[in-house]
Amino acid sequence: MNKNTVDRGLRRNQGPTRPAQGAITRAAERLLAALAQPGAYAFADPLDGAALIVRSGREGISLGGGRFPVAAGEQLLAQDLVRPELENRRHLVLGPAGRARLRREAAPEGSAFLAQHLDLVPEEEPAGANAAAPAAPRLRDASESPVAWMARRRGSDGRPLLEPAAFEAGERLRRDITVARMTPRLGVNWGAERVDGSGPRDPAAASDAVVAARQRVRGALDAVGGDLANLLIDLCGELKGLERIEAERRWPARSAKVVARIALGRLAEHYGLERAATGPDRARMRLWRESA
Incomplete structure (x- = not known):
C-alpha cells in the first residue's frame, strides 16, 4: 500500500x-x-x-x-x-x-459493552477463599489498581517502574485484603448471607477464609512495618493513586513512586518472590536403574 x-x-x-x-x-x-x-x-x-x-x-x-x-x-x-x-x-x-x-469481542457473555471502556480481567482469589465459587469468575477493572499502573509504565531508562515480583506481591496483598473484607463498602451488599434478618455481628461469625486472609494481611504488614505498611494499605487496599498519596501525606512530587517500590519490594521478600528463579549451582547426580 x-x-x-x-x-x-x-x-x-x-x-x-x-x-x-x-x-x-x-x-x-x-x-x-x-x-x-x-x-x-x-x-x-x-x-x-x-x-x-x-x-x-x-x-x-x-x-x-x-x-x-x-x-x-x-x-x-x-x-x-x-x-x-x-x-x-x-x-x-x-x-x-x-x-x-x-x-468487546474478547469479553465474557453479557459484559461486551462494559469491557470496551474498562480493562476487565478475571479476579484470582487465594486458594480456599471460596470453595463454593460459581463457575463464572468474577471480573474486575485492572486499570483501577495503581500497582498495575506502575507495572505498565516505564521509566526514562526504558525499564518498567515495577518488577514482576513486586507487582505480584502487591496483587496478592490486594486479593487478601478483599477476601478479608478490610476495605469499606460503598454500597449495600445485597448478596451477603443473612441470619434472622441480619449479617455477621462479630469476628466469630466470619468464615475460615476471611479469618485466614486477615491473618495473612496482618503478617505481611507486620513484616513490612512502619509507615510502609500504611502506604501498602492505601495503595493495595484503598487503591489510592500516587498523586493522591503525595497530596494527603504532603510528600514531594514523584516521591510516592520511589517509596511504593521500596514497600512492594519488601513485601515481595516477605512472600518469598524473586526476580528470577534460583537453585543450587550443581544438582545431585542421580542414577536410574530398572527395578528387579
Whole structure:
C-alpha cells in the first residue's frame, strides 16, 4: 500500500458517505488482531503493492506479524478501526475504536459493552477463599489498581517502574485484603448471607477464609512495618493513586513512586518472590536403574 492508497483511504474516511461500523472480512479481523500486539504497525510491502506487512516491537526487538491484503487495511481505515501513525503517516496503527472492538469481542457473555471502556480481567482469589465459587469468575477493572499502573509504565531508562515480583506481591496483598473484607463498602451488599434478618455481628461469625486472609494481611504488614505498611494499605487496599498519596501525606512530587517500590519490594521478600528463579549451582547426580 503506497502513500496514495493511504491518502485515498483517509479521504474516504472523512467523507459524508463513510460506511457505518459493522461486519468486516476475515482478513480484516486478522489484521486488527495483529495490530493489537505491543508496538505493532502495518506498512505497504515495497515489493508487492497489494500487500501489507505487520511488524511489532518491544525493547528494540522487531518481530514479524504477517502479511495481509491492502483491502483489509482500507476497510479498517474506512471504519475508523485503525489510523495513520503520528510519527510516520505511512504506518497504520490500532485506533481507539479498534481497541474497543477487540475488547468487546474478547469479553465474557453479557459484559461486551462494559469491557470496551474498562480493562476487565478475571479476579484470582487465594486458594480456599471460596470453595463454593460459581463457575463464572468474577471480573474486575485492572486499570483501577495503581500497582498495575506502575507495572505498565516505564521509566526514562526504558525499564518498567515495577518488577514482576513486586507487582505480584502487591496483587496478592490486594486479593487478601478483599477476601478479608478490610476495605469499606460503598454500597449495600445485597448478596451477603443473612441470619434472622441480619449479617455477621462479630469476628466469630466470619468464615475460615476471611479469618485466614486477615491473618495473612496482618503478617505481611507486620513484616513490612512502619509507615510502609500504611502506604501498602492505601495503595493495595484503598487503591489510592500516587498523586493522591503525595497530596494527603504532603510528600514531594514523584516521591510516592520511589517509596511504593521500596514497600512492594519488601513485601515481595516477605512472600518469598524473586526476580528470577534460583537453585543450587550443581544438582545431585542421580542414577536410574530398572527395578528387579
